[in-house]
Amino acid sequence: MTDSKRIVLSSDHAAIQLRQVVADHIAAKGWDVVDIGPTTPESTHYPIHGKAAAQQVASGDCRFGIILCGTGQGIMMAANKVEGIRCGVCSDTFSASMIRQHNDANMLSIGVRVVGEGLALDIVDAFLTAEFEGGRHATRVDMIEE
Template sequence: MKISIGNDHAGPDYKKAIVEMLKAKGHEVTNYGTDSVDSVDYPDFGHPVATDVENGKAQFGIVICGSGNGINMTVNKHQGIRSALCWTKEIAGLARQHNDANIISIPARYTSINQAVEMVETFLNTDFEGGRHQNRVDKIACQ
C-alpha cells in the first residue's frame, strides 16, 4: 500500500516510529514531514499529503502536529479528503468504519508514540462498512 505522511516540528519522533512500522509491514511511504524540532508551518507538510491522497498517488495519509487540529483542518480543505483527528485506536477504527476516512490526524502532544503507532495500524486495517454510512459520507462533500 502507498501511504503519504507529513508532520510539523511536534512530530518527528512519531513519524519515525510510524514509518518504521509501515516499512516493516511492506508499505511504500512518501515522507513530506520535517525531521527537525525547529518551528515550521504545518500546512506546508499537510497539503502535499492531501494532494497525494486526492490524486490517487497514495491510498491513505497520515498527518501529525501538536494538537492534530491545525493540520487536520488543512488537509480537510481538499475536496476529496475525509481526515479524522484521532486520539485512541477505537476512534481511528470508527473513522474508517463509519466515515471512510482517508487521512488520520494525530495529536503528538496528547498521545504517546505507542498510541500513535496503534492508531495507524488500526486505521489501515479497518474497512469502511458502507451500508447506512455511505449516505452520510456522500453528504460530506460539497457539490
C-alpha cells in the first residue's frame, strides 16, 4: 500500500451528490482526491464503478478508495473481486474504524440510502484516521489474502 494521501472516489448514479460532498470534505483535510465519476444522473452500473476504483487502489496509484451506491453492498462486492482489495461497507463509525484497525481495509463503501450526509462524513473520518494494528490481525489479513 502506498503512503500517499491520494484517494479515489466513485459511485453509481444514486450517490453522485454524496460522493461530491465526501470529495470536498476529504480534499479540505489535505487528501488528493481522484474522483472517477460518474457525473451525470443517468442510470449506470455500480459494478463498473466499484471495479474501476478498486483497480486504482490495487495498482498503488491511490492509497485508499471510497465508493458509494444505494446500499453500499453491490459496489463493495464488485470492488472486492479485485485482487488485493479489502473493502467493507459501513453505516457506523465503529465499524469504519475497525475495518482499518483489524482488517487493514483499503476501501470503504457507504450506502447513500442508508446513512445521511453528516453520518457519512463521520464514517469517512473514522476510516481515514484509524491505523492498522498489525500483530494478530496481520496474520488474519494474510489468511484473507491467501
